[in-house]
Amino acid sequence: MTETHTGRSLKILVLYATTGGNTALVAEAIAGNLRRGGHGDTTVQRVEQTTVGDIEACEVLVWGSPTYGHGQLDPRAIAFVQKVVRGIDLRGKPCAVFGLGDPKYDRDHNIESAVILTDFVEGHGGVSLIPPLKINRTPVPVLQTLVADWCAGLLEKLAGDDIQTLT
């Protein structure tokens, strides 16, 4: 895994919702990788504590949710989308999305949260930097592998020339 970073340090918000705590673990792990990769101003925040202003203030939005209720977002994320950020303008904002799930609950809607969040950010003008991180079952065994590798890919994008034109 690479942790080298050549671009400037960016203000990153890692936003998440969780019911059982798995998504919080992933959010913290992502933030740790991004900080170690040169982005010291990376904040982790729950949707319940987040305002439109928080999202507007960040240069990069990393947003995650587990999947619940047959292919829906976490209930807190649903409330956040419907009540807080419904009309948000993300035009040009670099974004990355992560979703959690478990095929034992609904094989037909596995990790649908990643699709829903991607549709939301892109539908509001956000720019997806990389394909979503998708995690099935408990994330603990993949924090050092899948999650770290995804972060390395994201760090590469954040160091790229095109990010300078977006932020």
Ligand SMILES: Cc1cc2nc3c(=O)[nH]c(=O)nc-3n(C[C@H](O)[C@H](O)[C@H](O)COP(=O)(O)O)c2cc1C
């Ligand atoms: C009642 C219930 C419904 C779920 N529905 C789905 C689903 O439709 N699709 C899916 O991929 N995972 C589903 N899951 C799995 C969760 O997304 C997964 O356990 C996730 O890690 C939970 O994250 P959290 O601990 O951050 O809340 C469901 C879990 C529960 C308990």
